Amino acid sequence: MTKRSAPRRHLPTSPFKAPVAPLAKQFTLGDRVSHDQYGLGRIIGVEEGIAMLVDFGSRQARIPSPYTAMDKL
Numbered sequence: 001m002t003k004r005s006a007p008r009r010h011l012p013t014s015p016f017k018a019p020v021a022p023l024a025k026q027f028t029l030g031d032r033v034s035h036d037q038y039g040l041g042r043i044i045g046v047e048e049g050i051a052m053l054v055d056f057g058s059r060q061a062r063i064p065s066p067y068t069a070m071d072k073l
Contacts, residue, residue, distance in 0.1 A: 024066040027052055035061075036069040 010018040027033065031043045038056045045053030051064045063070055 022066045022068060032073040034071050034073055
């Protein structure tokens with residue numbers, strides 16, 4: 001198994017669509033959220049575009065962007 005240092009570039013003549021990066025979900029301070037691994041929580045800290053600090057009751061976690069495992073309630 002080899003790791004690539006850079007993603008493959010998309011050729012303009014390719015018949016396949018170019019890969020699209022997932023859009024980061026938008027959350028604000030105080031939002032209630034559900035996380036696939038940690039469960040229900042509340043946003044207690046915001047690092048704009050980088051990460052969210054979430055209080056899940058029994059623990060606090062820093063969830064990095066694009067927040068694919070987290071949904072707003």
